[in-house]
Amino acid sequence: MQEELITSTHNLRWGCVESRIESKRLLYGRFAISPFEKGQANTVGIAMRRSLPGGIEGSSITSARFGFGGVEHEYYAIAGVRESIHDILINLKEIILRSDSHEAQKAYISAVGPKKVTAGDVIVPSCVEVIDTAQPTATPNTPISSDIELTIERGRGYCARDFGRNKRDGDFAIDAAFAPTRNANYSIHSFGSENYANEILFVEIWTDGSITPEEALYEASQNLIDSSIPLLHSGEGEKGYDVGDKTSSITPQPFQSISIPVAIEEVTKDVAFRHILIDRLEPPARAYNCLKEVEVHTIADLLDYGEDDLVRIKNLGRKSVEQVLESLKKRFAVNLRG
Template sequence: MLKNETSTSTQVIQWKCLESKTEGKRLHYGRFVVSPFRRGQASTVGIAMRRALLQEIGGTSITRAKFCGVMHEYSTITGLQETIHDVLVNLKEIVLRSDSNDIREAFSSVTGPKEVTAGDTSLPPRVEAIDNSQYIATITQPISPDIELKIERDCGYRIENFTRCGDGQFSIDAVFMPVRNVNYSIHLFGNGRATQEISFIEIWTNGSPTPHEALSKASEKLIDLSTPFSRVTCEDVSLLKNEEDFSDSMKSSSLRLQFGDANKLEGKLLKNMFIDQLELPARAFNCLKRAEIYTIADLLNCSREDLSKIRNFGRKSVDQVSKALWDHFAKELPSEKLGINQ
């Protein structure tokens, strides 16, 4: 059982790993307890840690595949059971582990008849497949369909929609999110002024980092984000003496911000904010992902009527999304599509 402690002024915050188990090669679970916190602190830490785990932890994925003599994603190769599109979908699901940020190349060359899995791929040094049994395709005839692969490490999503790049190359819609889910709960103990908080954190990963490794990396990310504020210095700023000075300063190009530029900036920000930040119930969150709604910009391109057409997405889920949008971003679902991603 892992245990550690950190002193903060008069507090000695301790954490333990209460439970750690492997539910499958691509599903690892860990449950941790952190305490004691003063009133309100556990929520601050829990929210920040959850977001860091879901958004700041990088992953490694296959981002491009090249097939010889293939024209488009729905092409078929004689002797290969799947279409190129099906193979690309299977390659997207391969879970890889790597500590390198370099772009790497891999190669798959198997002679059939044979069922091709992740273990049949020749991976570069410092890259490994978490589950060698992950299915890729079935070769039904004595042929050797060569596949060249591009491997990258990043954070979040990269939406490519299997774009054809030429010469039989296809970009793959990659997911660089090894942390599958995070839950935290807060409980009170003690009485009166001595009341303190204890927080339980549950983490599920795809196995490329363990939950303990993910927690450690998320903590490092939060420290890195906070460190610059500890070095902030204050400088005297001359106040504008009168309205004329203020008017002149507003004419300066360095302070001019057009509404059009502000709208463009907001659009870019929304494209990089993922729906994880809404902290939706699992049912609503999973339905949105299946509908390929990954970012706040994607969501704001949908009206309430559009969302209600999503399979298994009822009125209650629509109301939950609407409330979360307002609570977190002061945004409302549009009466018609906004075209943010267009």
């Protein structure tokens, strides 16, 4: 069965057809995977859509201990600090981190006002990286020392805080949003003849910047593969194999990794470009209006033109053409013919 699985996926090609950096806190990637037989793309798309948001590990601040004396509850107002404890906890929750350690880590904030304390003031161990250092944390207005001890942990999904962890004055648990995937979506497009149609699966992924969309796609795929390993041995040994049964006589065999080339087939590119609007190039208003006038609505429409053809479009101009060509090359690694 394992050999059949590997053989059936040899012809799959995948690649990133679009990627962009919205901000430090938002990365976007669009991937094409093909060819699937009819119905298979939807099965894979649903599985990926469910695995991406909650199945990928991330890092988050899970507790904070304040060095201010007499802090009894989260709505406590600190003298000389603009924010309450509650406001500071909300700001700490918004700090995006990338950690290479599976162990809990300690981080610290030690700043003297007056100043605006940001995520860049957090002192983290070498295995932890702060993604957006501009995230506000607190604003002491007087020469007061802001000392906060933070706990950083790894996990999946969303973990509501445990109020029982507030064991000492000034020690507060924080709701942890571990998931680095902000959103995921998929769409399916058919190609080929009416009697023998194949499908292309497009997967869109938005991440918080702690991982790239490509890393998210890889980890979600690996999670699905790991979940399927016991099924490869469902006909061996005892009936009703239990994944959680440590004493089972069935020993899972190593799952042979499948090498999928990065380059996608030309037909996949063609279909992908037919569904990407020229808005993604973020052209100047003049260029956008001129292209719309000649019925250029998608990247595929634009690729029907050469550079000389664009120059001849009324009111477009050489400078606008250069901007369009530069954006096309930067975002999709495509050059128009001369």
